[in-house]
Amino acid sequence: MKVIETKNLTKYYGKSRGILDLNLDVEEGDIFGFIGPNGAGKSTTIRTLLGLISASSGEGTVFGMDIHTETKNILKRVGYMPGEANFYQSMRVRDMIKLSADLRKKDCQKKAASLCDRLQLDTNKKIEELSLGNKKKVSIVCALQHEPDLYILDEPTSGLDPLMQQEFFQLLKEENKRGATIFLSSHVLSEIQNYCKHAGIVKDGKLIMVNSVSEMSKSNTKRILIQGIDQLPALEGVVNLEQSKEGFQFLYQGNMPDLIERLQGLPIQNMNISDPTLEEIFLHFYQDK
Amino acid sequence: MTLIKHEIKANLKTLLIWGLTVGGMNFLMMLIFPSVKEQMAGMVEMYANMGSFSQAFGMDKINFTTPLGFYGIEAGAVLSLGGSMFAAILGTGMLAKEEGALTAEFLFTTPHTRTYHIALKAVALGLLVLLFNLLAIGFGYGSFLAINETLEGNEFALYHLAQLCMHLQIAYLCFAVSAVLKRSAMGLGIGLAILLYFVQIFVNISDKVEFLKYFTPFYYSDAAEIFYSGELQLNLMFIGGITTILFLVFGFTYYRKKDLL
Structure with missing residues (x-):
């Protein structure tokens, strides 16, 4: 009801x-x-x-x-x-x-x-x-x-x-x-x-x-953290890209196989893929739509 | 009933301050009557010949060497003005204070219709004005006992009945006006009361503006007129009543649909 x-x-x-x-x-x-x-x-x-x-x-x-x-x-x-x-x-x-x-x-x-x-x-x-x-x-x-x-x-x-x-x-x-x-x-x-x-x-x-x-939280958008590289290859679906001492952080809305393919051969030391927080989803909606 | 009790409790301090001040002042004024009675006898003729000034305050019609005449002139002015200001302050605040103090979200989300809330507030306003007048009557009656003077009950009763009606009319006019306000506008209410008081003075002075007596409740509640004629001006009171009802209908209608932000 x-x-x-x-x-x-x-x-x-x-x-x-x-x-x-x-x-x-x-x-x-x-x-x-x-x-x-x-x-x-x-x-x-x-x-x-x-x-x-x-x-x-x-x-x-x-x-x-x-x-x-x-x-x-x-x-x-x-x-x-x-x-x-x-x-x-x-x-x-x-x-x-x-x-x-x-x-x-x-x-x-x-x-x-x-x-x-x-x-x-x-x-x-x-x-x-x-x-x-x-x-x-x-x-x-x-x-x-x-x-x-x-x-x-x-x-x-x-x-x-x-x-x-x-x-x-x-x-x-x-x-x-x-x-x-x-x-x-x-x-x-x-x-x-x-x-x-x-x-x-x-x-x-x-x-x-x-x-x-x-x-x-389980939307197609993922939060990605990559450590060990100086430059991120060109990728479609990257938003809120941030570079710090820890590496690159961004929200990724593209295809996961594309991302993995582009990252192959790069000197990655650590990589973390997680669901974004609701706050990130919220900000994403407010910034993009 | 809960809302009526709440409003009376919330306004009790204001009621006591105004009631005791106005009633007390009247009482004290009447206490000096025995000592000034002799001196006043010589002044009656002088006042009667002072033209517009005497007319303005009804002193051409009233014999203020009598206790009731003195009560009507001296105490009457205090009760008329003081009572109307009290009524105006309460009336303008009764609805508008909820929005001004941001308590509307509390009160108007309790399970009652908007009309019910407005009606109970109107009843509470009427009761507060009635209580004020009962205090004033008590002090007035007590003052006659204190100076051992006989009270002419009929004129006294008519005068206080007219005063009650005048105070109620001002209270409800201000109540209706407050329906459109966002916050309590005490100044507006007091200003309206004083304006209507002065309109009555102008009517007393000049025949050219006599038509204004239909617009001010101070005219039908004037002690001089009541003591002079020994009766109430029921036609004016009826017009005042109808005007007040029209204002109230407008206030109710407006407030029922008002966005309470």
């Missing part, structure tokens, strides 16, 4: 482009990473799905419900973490978390206490006294305490220290195991690579690639 589905979803802010003909499918139980640089359209997509902004054209459904007309019912099943965690400054953390639960008409005290404990969040502090990372923790508790079926998380780990990031992803894994679907946008590609099952790359408001993360 598709939890999120958009068809030609488009949003313009006046004459400025937000997203263009975005076609996105997220299956139930998936952990879907939404990758793109600032201004690519990640937050616009998320806000459109949540009804915070209206699409200029196109369609979208969440749990099969129309994002334009059934926002209330969609939001009942969603836990959302905005990119910037902003709350009412003069409130205490515990009151803020309770307000979030009360607005959902749910008693989440037990779950909230457990989350605060795991995230080491001091609930007696006022929001205005919190660091960015601690505000993010409040945001995590507000998004997770009511145990929704879908998490929509906009750059959720920004501001969290590495230990907390690890704890956060552990929580997400547990929620995913429970059956929840997770849709998260991120700049941190290693997060997507380590925790997501599928990923989509958005560029200039358009979704230019969607695949499983493992398939993305």
